[in-house]
Amino acid sequence: MFLSEDFFRHDAASVARGLIGVELLVHGVGGRIVETEAYDAGDPASHSFGGVTPRNAAMFGPVGRAYVYRSYGLHWCLNMVCSADRTGSAVLIRAIEPLVGFDVMQARRGGVSERLLCRGPGRLAQALGVDATLNGAALDQPPFALKAPEIAPPIVEGPRIGISKAAATPWRFCLAGSRYLSRPA
Helix, strand or coil, X not given: CECCHHHHCCCHHHHHHHXXXXXXXXXXXXXXXXXXXXXXXXXXXXXXXXCCCCCCHHHHCCCCEEEEEEECCCEEEEEEEECCXXXXXXXEEEEEEEEECHHHHHHHCCCCCHHHHCECHHHHHHXXXXXXXXXXXXXXXXXXXXXXXXXXXXXXXXXXXXXXXCCCCCCEEEECCCCXXXXXX
């Protein structure tokens, strides 16, 4: 079953948890989501915390859309906009297990090992060919395809990483035992 816009009509933590194990393809390449982080408008670590800006406008738009931004001026990052009752929520896709289009992803990443190919949000975006042109794009339409797993996978949750504000919030979700995580769970 492919995910529809309705999947994203829930709070960010629930969507982040629900995305673990989902197969994510962009232009036909990708793999299984193994690590996510949730952010909402009430969260001081969220890009939406201070309100709407040109950079974060996609977070305040319709759910089920991509929010793509550049981190540290170097790396694109892919987020999925969601909300149960408020705008400004999104889930950062931190890592996937590469499964489809390995050669394409490896060429985009300069021939790195399979384990490092999509480990971390910047590497993942580069491997999938994600850039600003996908900001605001519907996740239930090409070039995206999101397929739910047949069986719910085992999930580990813990504090988010790579942020300085509200880092202890346990909104990082990981596929238990995955060797493709950006950092150990």
